[in-house]
Amino acid sequence: MKTFSRLFMSLIIVSMLMGVTACSGSSDDVARVNDDVITRAEFDAILEMAKAQNPTAFEGSEDTTLMVEYERSLLDTMVQNLLIRQAAVAEGAEVTDAEVDEQIASIKSGFADDATFDEALASAGMTMEDLQDNVRDQLLYEFLYNKVAPEVEVTDERVAEYYEENKAMFVTSDQSQLSHILFDLEDEDTAKEVLAELQNGGDFAALAEEYSIDTGSAANGGDLGMASTDMYVTEFKDAADALAKGEMSGLVQSDFGWHIILKVDEQAGGQQTLEEVADSIRSTLLEEGRSEAFAAYMDDFEANSDIEILDETLKMEDE
Numbered sequence: 001m002k003t004f005s006r007l008f009m010s011l012i013i014v015s016m017l018m019g020v021t022a023c024s025g026s027s028d029d030v031a032r033v034n035d036d037v038i039t040r041a042e043f044d045a046i047l048e049m050a051k052a053q054n055p056t057a058f059e060g061s062e063d064t065t066l067m068v069e070y071e072r073s074l075l076d077t078m079v080q081n082l083l084i085r086q087a088a089v090a091e092g093a094e095v096t097d098a099e100v101d102e103q104i105a106s107i108k109s110g111f112a113d114d115a116t117f118d119e120a121l122a123s124a125g126m127t128m129e130d131l132q133d134n135v136r137d138q139l140l141y142e143f144l145y146n147k148v149a150p151e152v153e154v155t156d157e158r159v160a161e162y163y164e165e166n167k168a169m170f171v172t173s174d175q176s177q178l179s180h181i182l183f184d185l186e187d188e189d190t191a192k193e194v195l196a197e198l199q200n201g202g203d204f205a206a207l208a209e210e211y212s213i214d215t216g217s218a219a220n221g222g223d224l225g226m227a228s229t230d231m232y233v234t235e236f237k238d239a240a241d242a243l244a245k246g247e248m249s250g251l252v253q254s255d256f257g258w259h260i261i262l263k264v265d266e267q268a269g270g271q272q273t274l275e276e277v278a279d280s281i282r283s284t285l286l287e288e289g290r291s292e293a294f295a296a297y298m299d300d301f302e303a304n305s306d307i308e309i310l311d312e313t314l315k316m317e318d319e
Contacts, residue, residue: 088140179222
């Protein structure tokens with residue numbers, strides 16, 4: 001089995017159906033994990049759901065070897081999730097229906113209405129029961145993680161040591177706060193008219209809101225935020241780099257269309273000080289420590305578990 005990590009929920013389709021894992025064996029079981037089994041029906045249902053949700057991941061899977069490797073990986077994740085649930089229960093976890101309902105209410109609050117929520121649920125191939133099982137598993141995981149991997153103190157000395165060992169990680173590039181107005185390539189005449197208006201004192205933010213086809217930035221007056229220009233296409237980057245703070249470009253053509261770029265502000269890059277990054281380092285070290293403690297706990301739990309892959313095809317090569 002692979003080393004456990006906090007990413008055990010990465011395959012959401014796995015946790016959606018793990019809540020119905022059977023407790024008695026049959027000739028058609030795929031795996032047995034202590035007193036629980038993963039049935040062929042459960043495994044096949046999750047595999048089909050994975051294919052439906054991410055069909056590109058299965059391109060070329062006509063190759064039997066590739067498909068078997070994927071199925072082995074999927075089963076391994078299912079086994080890990082089941083071990084985590086078993087460990088949580090062994091540590092005294094009890095998740096009530098009220099706690100599950102509270103979490104689902106929180107999820108639903110992020111949607112405009114019940115219809116939008118139901119549509120999102122359906123598009124993910126999930127029923128409400130699937131979501132309840134998913135949430136229950138997440139709560140069990142959180143209980144276990146907090147129980148066996150509590151926060152530990154990270155000393156100032158360790159933070160300083162990490163900083164010295166990883167100084168290259170804390171070097172920032174030059175940053176520019178840019179705004180732009182984007183026009184279709186076929187709309188050069190409008191772009192020229194707006195540029196002329198800006199050159200005569202027009203309000204950049206107002207004109208961006210009115211004309212820019214980049215709807216995300218247009219709503220903010222064309223503001224693209226503070227970032228390295230390396231993230232932009234070459235034509236845009238070169239034009240932006242040539243501007244001084246407060247300066248506006250002429251028309252700049254890229255594959256996206258015609259841009260008018262305004263450099264609002266800029267910050268020079270360089271080595272960040274220990275004081276600037278100490279909190280970030282402390283959080284990183286804290287999470288690393290907890291993850292290592294959790295992994296060690298689960299490795300031990302697995303080592304003391306009775307795990308049997310019943311499908312000969314899905315057994316790992318070293319089993």
